[in-house]
Amino acid sequence: MNPSRCRILAVGKVRRDWIQKGIELYLKRLPGLTVTELRDSSPEKEADSIRAALRPDETLIALMEQGECLGSIPFARRLKQFENERLVFVIGGADGLTAELKLQAQWQLSLSPLTFPHELARLMLVEQLFRAQSIVQGRPYHRA
Template sequence: MNPSRCRIIAVGKIRRAWVQDGINLYLKRLKGLRIIELRDSSPEKEADAICASLQPNERLVALMEQAPPLSSIAFAQRLEQFGMERLAFVVGGADGLSDALKAKAEWQLSLSSMTFPHEMARLMLIEQLFRAQTILQGRPYHRA
């Protein structure tokens, strides 16, 4: 997994300093990973903004509660299957992603069957991207 081939497109801003500190920690470890923040709105307007910010060669990964969750190892293996392709992970706003955007996604991913604030979901996604990188590199960060 190459972090420079991934972007996170997130609706809303991080308001909690401790969440931002965690995100910054993992961004230092995942050189090249970029986060695009979009303004909160309705799911339809957010979908338009997300689609406008997608690059033509990116595959859309929609984070959503209804998708099947993966273990960290299965997540790493799925990332490995995409090889050198570019991925855009989308974290929606408080009302989630529009049905149309979900339907466009190449991959629908759930971080948990539990509900978390979107700020936490962003931090958890970044941590799982780092964990996946260490799993694929055979480094000892993951202790399952």
């Protein structure tokens, strides 16, 4: 996984300082990975903002409750399948992503069957991206 070929589009702002510090920690470990915050609004307006921010050469990965839920090693293997593509992970707002945007995604991903605040999902995603990179590079992922 090449972090410089990945980015995250996330609806809303991170309001909890400890979550922001965690995100910043992993972003330092993943040079090139960027997070773009989009304005919180209605799902339809958020979808418009997301579509406007998408680049034509990106593979859309939608984070959603009903998505595929993988452990860390299968997640790393799945990301490796996309190693030559530009990836954009999309985290919707409180009401989630629109049905159209979900269908547009090449991969629908769930971080857990549990429900988390969206800002915490952002932290969990960057941590799992770092862990996936460690796994792919053969470093001990359980010490990430």
